[in-house]
Amino acid sequence: MDGTNPKLYLGSLASEKWSTFTSSHGSTSNINISPSNDLFVNSGGFSEGEMFHGFAASSEVSDHLNSGITSSGNRINFMGTDDRNDEVKVDAKQKNKNKKQRFAFQTKSQVDILDDGYRWRKYGQKTVKNNAHPRNYYKCTYQGCSVKKQVQRLDKDETIVVTTYEGIHTHSIQKPSDDFQNILSEMKIFPTS
DNA sequence: CGTCTTTGACCCGCGC
């Protein structure tokens, strides 16, 4: 529409230091973050055949993600969604609880909310630790659909908005957004070197 | 009026 449209962020966050994520056991980690600066995905990936905002949860995507994770034993490198630098521990119990599908990405944008074609109702706002900017909570307004999303700016770089989706929509999109489709189509998943 | 936002209260898991 105009110059305020969100743009895919292709900056240099990947060069920043990584944190260490330690799970109490094996393979399916709670947080799987691609080191690429424009996209990160967490919570165990997607199931075959599911669609998420035009992202096919294909094995191809999963493979890319898996190959993008440096894993040795229980240790997985990631870059925190909330800019934490500390060590985070997650046990098996918590992992099973957090089984919801999660999907997050960063955009460089002046506006917090980007039109993704769905209707959202804001139901909360919280100030989070170590971040001057509040986190906003939204829920899909479609009846029976319980998809949520969180929107938050990075503390270090307030031009960057982190949007985290949780869940899979039980319905089709009502008002397709060309802007958002463009963003998705520009996204790439880079394997870790 | 219907719809969405604001905002303090409430709740809950976790670490000390």
Add this chain to the structure above:
DNA sequence: GCGCGGGTCAAAGACG
């Protein structure tokens, strides 16, 4: 068990 951090509820208000 208590406090903290983070997620949600819901009453009241804003706005078309």
